[in-house]
Amino acid sequence: xxxxxxxxxxxxxxxxxxxxxxxxxxxxxxxxxxxxxxxxxxxxxxxxxxxxxxxxxxxxxxxxxxxxxxxxxxxxxxxxxxxxxxxxxxxxxxxxxxxxxxxxxxxxxxxxxxxxxxxxxxxxxxxxxxxxxxxxxxxxxxxxxxxxxxxxxxxxxxxxxxxxxxxxxxxxxxxxxxxxxxxxxxxxxxxxxxxxxxxxxxxxxxxxxxxxxxxxxxxxxxxxxxxxxxxxxxxxxxxxxxxxxxxxxxxxxxxxxxxxxxxxxxxxxxxxxxxxxxxxxxxxxxxxxxxxxxxxxxxxxxxxxxxxxxxxxxxxxxxxxxxxxxxxxxxxxxxxxxxxxxxxxxxxxxxxxxxx
Amino acid sequence: xxxxxxxxxxxxxxxxxxxxxxxxxxxxxxxxxxxxxxxxxxxxxxxxxxxxxxxxxxxxxxxxxxxxxxxxxxxxxxxxxxxxxxxxxxxxxxxxxxxxxxxxxxxxxxxxxxxxxxxxxxxxxxxxxxxxxxxxxxxxxxxxxxxxxxxxxxxxxxxxxxxxxxxxxxxxxxxxxxxxxxxxxxxxxxxxxxxxxxxxxxxxxxxxxxxxxxxxxxxxxxxxxxxxxxxxxxxxxxxxxxxxxxxxxxxxxxxxxxxxxxxxxxxxxxxxxxxxxxxxxxxxxxxxxxxxxxxxxxxxxxxxxxxxxxxxxxxxxxxxxxxxxxxxxxxxxxxx
Numbered sequence: 001x002x003x004x005x006x007x008x009x010x011x012x013x014x015x016x017x018x019x020x021x022x023x024x025x026x027x028x029x030x031x032x033x034x035x036x037x038x039x040x041x042x043x044x045x046x047x048x049x050x051x052x053x054x055x056x057x058x059x060x061x062x063x064x065x066x067x068x069x070x071x072x073x074x075x076x077x078x079x080x081x082x083x084x085x086x087x088x089x090x091x092x093x094x095x096x097x098x099x100x101x102x103x104x105x106x107x108x109x110x111x112x113x114x115x116x117x118x119x120x121x122x123x124x125x126x127x128x129x130x131x132x133x134x135x136x137x138x139x140x141x142x143x144x145x146x147x148x149x150x151x152x153x154x155x156x157x158x159x160x161x162x163x164x165x166x167x168x169x170x171x172x173x174x175x176x177x178x179x180x181x182x183x184x185x186x187x188x189x190x191x192x193x194x195x196x197x198x199x200x201x202x203x204x205x206x207x208x209x210x211x212x213x214x215x216x217x218x219x220x221x222x223x224x225x226x227x228x229x230x231x232x233x234x235x236x237x238x239x240x241x242x243x244x245x246x247x248x249x250x251x252x253x254x255x256x257x258x259x260x261x262x263x264x265x266x267x268x269x270x271x272x273x274x275x276x277x278x279x280x281x282x283x284x285x286x287x288x289x290x291x292x293x294x295x296x297x298x299x300x301x302x303x304x305x306x307x308x309x310x311x312x313x314x315x316x317x318x319x320x321x322x323x324x325x326x327x328x329x330x331x332x333x334x335x336x337x338x339x340x341x342x343x344x345x346x347x348x349x350x351x352x353x354x355x356x
Numbered sequence: 357x358x359x360x361x362x363x364x365x366x367x368x369x370x371x372x373x374x375x376x377x378x379x380x381x382x383x384x385x386x387x388x389x390x391x392x393x394x395x396x397x398x399x400x401x402x403x404x405x406x407x408x409x410x411x412x413x414x415x416x417x418x419x420x421x422x423x424x425x426x427x428x429x430x431x432x433x434x435x436x437x438x439x440x441x442x443x444x445x446x447x448x449x450x451x452x453x454x455x456x457x458x459x460x461x462x463x464x465x466x467x468x469x470x471x472x473x474x475x476x477x478x479x480x481x482x483x484x485x486x487x488x489x490x491x492x493x494x495x496x497x498x499x500x501x502x503x504x505x506x507x508x509x510x511x512x513x514x515x516x517x518x519x520x521x522x523x524x525x526x527x528x529x530x531x532x533x534x535x536x537x538x539x540x541x542x543x544x545x546x547x548x549x550x551x552x553x554x555x556x557x558x559x560x561x562x563x564x565x566x567x568x569x570x571x572x573x574x575x576x577x578x579x580x581x582x583x584x585x586x587x588x589x590x591x592x593x594x595x596x597x598x599x600x601x602x603x604x605x606x607x608x609x610x611x612x613x614x615x616x617x618x619x620x621x622x623x624x625x626x627x628x629x630x631x632x633x634x635x636x637x638x639x640x641x642x643x644x645x646x647x648x649x650x651x652x653x654x655x656x657x658x659x660x661x662x663x664x665x666x667x668x669x670x671x672x673x674x675x676x677x678x679x680x681x682x683x684x685x686x687x688x689x690x691x692x
Contacts, residue, residue: 064499114676121427121495122639125631126675132628133672140668262624266507273500318515327511334504337497338490 003194005201009281011349018281021288025186029179030171036295042182044291045189046247051271051283052196053239058269059277060200061232062212066265067111067127070134071237073260074107075100075244077138077145080254084153093156093249100241108237112230135260150255159184159249185246192242197280199235208232209278266326267294270333276343285344293329298322375686376643378678379407379650386658394538399657405545407653408552409610413626414633414645415559416603422576422640422689423596426488427495429502431604431630432623433509437479438472438605439612439622440513443522445471453527461527465613469551472609473602480601483509484594506623513620521617548610555603556646563642572596576640576689632671636678638685647686648678 009015024031028041050072057063078100079093086092107130115126138145145151155177157163163177173179199205210218211225219225248254267290275286305320319327340347383400390396417431445468446453452464487505491497530547533540563569574582575589583589611626612618633652637644655674660667678686 062496064496114679121499122635124427124499125635129628129632129635129672129675133669136668140665266503269500269503315515321515323519324511324515326507327515330504330507330511334487334501334508337500337504341497 005194005197007197007201009345009349014281014345014348017348018284021284029182030173033173038178038182040291040295042185042250043247044288045182045185046243046250047268047271047287047291048284049189049192049243049246050240051268051275051287052193052280053236053243054268055272055277055280055283056196056200056208056232056236056239058272059279059282060205060212061208061229063229063233064121064124065127065233065236066124066262067107067131067134068236068240068268069260069262069265070127070131071104071108071240072244072247072264073134073138073256074104075241075246076248076254076259077244078103078241079245080151080153080248080259081145083155084151088154088156088160090156097242097245100245101238104237104241105234108234109230112233113226131262131265135256135262138260139256146255148256150253150258152253155181155249155252181250185250188242188246192239193280193284196235196239200280204228204231212278263326270329272343273333273341274329274336274343276345277341279342279345282343282345289344290329293325297328298325301325301328372687375682376647378686379647379654382651382654382658386654386662389662390658392538394540395661397536397539398541399661400654401539401541401545401549403654403657404650405542405548405552405614406657407650408549408556409607409614410626410629410633410653411552411607411646411649412555412610413604413607414630414637414649415555415642416600416607417630418634418637418640418642418645419559419572419603420597420600421634422642423572424488424593425493426498426597427502428488428597428600429499429627430483430487430506430509431600432625432627433506433513434476434480434483434601434604434623435608435611435626436510436513436618436620436623438476438608439618440517440522440620441472441475441605442468442609442612443517443524443618446524453525456528458529461529464527465530465547468609468613469606472605476605476608477598477602479509480598481594483601484597488597510620510623517618517620521619523617524613525616526613544614548614551606551610555606556642559642568592568595629671632675634685636675636685638682638687638689640689641685641687644685644687651678 009018025041025045029038032038032041050068054065054068057065057068075097079096082092082096082099086095111123111127111130115123139148142148154160158177159181160177163180165175165180169175200208207218207223207228210221210223211228215225218228244259248259251258271286271290272283273286274289275284276282299322301320301324302322305317305322308316308320318324336343387396390399413431413435416434417428420426420428420431446464449464449467452460455461483505487501488498491501526544530544533542534546535541561569563573571582571587571592575592579589608622608626611622615622629652633648634640634645636652637646637648652671652674655670656667659670666673682688
């Protein structure tokens with residue numbers, strides 16, 4: 001199991017669940033037909049990377065950052081604006097990704113060195129303020145970013161929906177550029193996830209966990225905790241940048257709502273906590289559950305809301321309004337924080353304590 | 357707290373003047389660039405009023421943090437709740453608000469302020485019980501739990517009041533401006549400044565001149581010692597949390613009236629500003645957050661006039677500048 005960095009998921013139920021999710025994502029274009037299903041699968045992939053890179057900070061290092069969505073946005077805008085300005089070429093894509101990664105790294109270093117010296121609580125506040133300012137800045141610099149409207153752009157020809165890889169259908173599915181984009185997203189996410197798994201199982205990852213458990217002791221043992229925390233922040237920022245780049249490539253659009261909105265930050269937090277902090281596999285489960293709920297729970301809630309309205313119950317129709325689905329997820333989130341800090345993963349592999 | 361600290365005699369706290377003068381310094385430094393005196397007066401008055409409203413919200417947050425070591429990410433929800441509470445008072449009392457009578461106008465404003473404070477205080481009690489109490493002393497879980505609480509509270513507000521903005525109109529007396537020569541100062545800003553000053557003086561009196569205030573300050577410094585002396589610190593905690601929530605509600609109601617509308621998004625927006633203010637002021641310091649609120653609001657106003665593009669990040673720049681000068685804020689609280 002070297003590809004999993006000798007840290008395969010423990011517990012039969014967890015393994016089965018993970019295999020199901022990964023299998024579904026691998027075969028998504030062939031298993032599920034229609035644009036919505038493929039969108040859900042692609043978003044799940046992107047969110048897995050975003051949540052996994054966030055878990056490196058939150059779950060492994062014990063640092064709460066609210067700037068993760070900012071790094072996501074930097075990646076999304078980097079690729080989006082480069083393709084918008086330079087036209088649909090692979091060079092522009094690479095340039096945008098490189099520029100985004102460089103900016104993310106600089107921001108992560110600045111924030112980390114500036115505020116990780118003090119308590120984690122301070123870091124939480126500073127990142128929140130910086131991310132908020134960045135969001136406002138992106139909306140205001142409309143000459144560059146397109147403001148609230150964002151930018152739609154053209155992707156390289158191979159990734160365009162009109163492209164056909166082979167003339168005939170494969171298993172009844174035409175291999176369009178959209179499907180190729182999906183597999184590009186899937187492959188990059190898979191590679192990045194395995195690299196993150198490598199990071200958390202390296203000696204460096206162990207030091208991060210030591211810092212999480214007891215920063216003073218880690219420091220007393222001779223580890224420079226600021227260095228480790230800042231490096232973890234930077235790696236996690238790069239992961240988020242990559243996820244953002246993939247997401248804008250998939251949407252062929254970048255804007256404040258899809259790339260920088262604070263609600264994405266909250267979503268990622270919910271994914272990581274519900275999936276299980278301190279286990280990268282939790283990110284897979286959390287992201288899959290979340291995106292699935294976001295896409296399909298609302299239909300269920302609309303039905304419930306209608307049913308409650310039919311029998312004219314007070315307030316319930318408003319509470320089950322599909323737009324209020326975050327309310328129920330918030331409840332799950334709080335309950336998870338109190339009663340199951342190791343999330344779904346912790347519940348499924350009772351033998352190993354991950355996070356207290 | 358190290359053994360050394362315990363053995364030392366209580367040091368006389370020397371009140372530092374320079375941090376308190378920073379807003380004045382900023383104002384004097386900005387004045388030549390603004391040029392016109394009347395514009396300067398208008399900008400400064402507007403900044404003071406905005407600063408007072410921010411202070412009302414932020415002082416609740418800093419009190420709760422200083423006393424209980426709880427960073428309440430749900431504070432924004434109380435700001436929003438206060439805004440909606442104001443609409444609840446203003447809607448049925450429309451005739452009072454539009455009457456041409458100073459007494460009735462003031463009454464409806466005060467009623468709205470009191471209602472916002474009371475409602476938020478009551479919900480603060482529930483929030484402390486349900487969300488905060490189970491996770492005392494665990495920073496990470498506290499942040500997560502209060503964020504969860506904030507999500508739930510915000511969604512409940514949307515469910516109860518609807519996703520649209522609710523318009524609010526100022527009472528008639530407080531519409532319009534006082535005009536001094538060229539300078540115009542909105543009447544409502546004067547009122548907001550007075551309310552903010554009252555809140556500040558009230559907090560200072562309670563903290564420095566009453567037994568409760570003494571216990572609260574002692575609890576900030578050393579909770580265990582206060583408990584050892586036989587005081588129920590947990591009850592104090594609930595009280596402080598309720599007071600903090602009530603202040604958030606009061607600030608939210610004032611801000612909603614100022615903007616002419618109530619919407620749940622006001623919570624997240626001002627939560628960020630509150631964080632910046634309490635970081636600049638020194639976490640846990642009421643006086644520090646007072647100075648910091650004025651400083652932040654003045655800088656935002658001057659920057660908005662002089663270099664509009666910079667105004668958006670002026671708060672962050674101010675925070676960075678202050679922290680480079682004083683890494684623990686203008687008035688650091690010992691033991692933090």
